[in-house]
Amino acid sequence: MIVNNGTRRALTIAGVFEGLCGESNGTLSFIPNQTGRDPLAARGGLLDGEPVLLEVKSGAHHPFFNATYRSLS
Amino acid sequence: MLAHLLAFGVFAAEVVLPPGHGEAIAGAEHTTAPLKAPGGSGSASIPLGATFWASPMDPADRKPYAIDWSKVLEADEQVDELVHVTMSEDGAMVGVQIDTSEDRTPIIDAGGKKVQVWFLCLPEFQDDPAFSGAGVNIAVTCQIRTDAEPYRQIERTSVLTVRQQ
Numbered sequence: 512m513i514v515n516n517g518t519r520r521a522l523t524i525a526g527v528f529e530g531l532c533g534e535s536n537g538t539l540s541f542i543p544n545q546t547g548r549d550p551l552a553a554r555g556g557l558l559d560g561e562p563v564l565l566e567v568k569s570g571a572h573h574p575f576f577n578a579t580y581r582s583l584s
Numbered sequence: 585m586l587a588h589l590l591a592f593g594v595f596a597a598e599v600v601l602p603p604g605h606g607e608a609i610a611g612a613e614h615t616t617a618p619l620k621a622p623g624g625s626g627s628a629s630i631p632l633g634a635t636f637w638a639s640p641m642d643p644a645d646r647k648p649y650a651i652d653w654s655k656v657l658e659a660d661e662q663v664d665e666l667v668h669v670t671m672s673e674d675g676a677m678v679g680v681q682i683d684t685s686e687d688r689t690p691i692i693d694a695g696g697k698k699v700q701v702w703f704l705c706l707p708e709f710q711d712d713p714a715f716s717g718a719g720v721n722i723a724v725t726c727q728i729r730t731d732a733e734p735y736r737q738i739e740r741t742s743v744l745t746v747r748q749q
Contacts, residue, residue, distance in 0.1 A: 512601050512666045513668040514600075514668070514684050516676065516682055516684075533674060533677030534676060
């Protein structure tokens, strides 16, 4: 039996979020803590300091935004 | 503080545990029953047809929650193996975890129709503003194999509401 509790990683999205996000099965979760940009308009960021392309989606009934990512390095 | 938690493996992504069996003690209000043919509406991290536990969890609670597979299983079929239990990225974000401490690891109920999981919210997250008001919905995915020949493998997502009460 595998129990997977996900993990937390450092995420920076300019104007949207800076801090530790949640990750499980390759999807990121964050609650925006900056107000400079629309989170859904974000296309890239830094994950553990490495540049990534992001595809951000919003959850309909809760404060989380979720993103899949692809490494650019 | 977070660096210490990471160093001590509190956020270790994955642990492999021996299969557990026992008596599920979660009450009806802490039991959800996945459907054979799920419908309804979903969102980015909560898939179509996910079922909710009726009773929300306070971040400071430590209580068992059950998944009753009766509607998914045939009458003479039982849960034979709990393959994995996976916390969503949203749960990881706000410190909600599947409890793997002694006596609280996920188990298959002796009756073979239920799986029981304990949840906890890490103490340093319990005052997170996300838990105020309506709180947050946290998806948890569980995959089982049955004792049918050949076995059937079934995965469903259940949703735990965590809010201050």
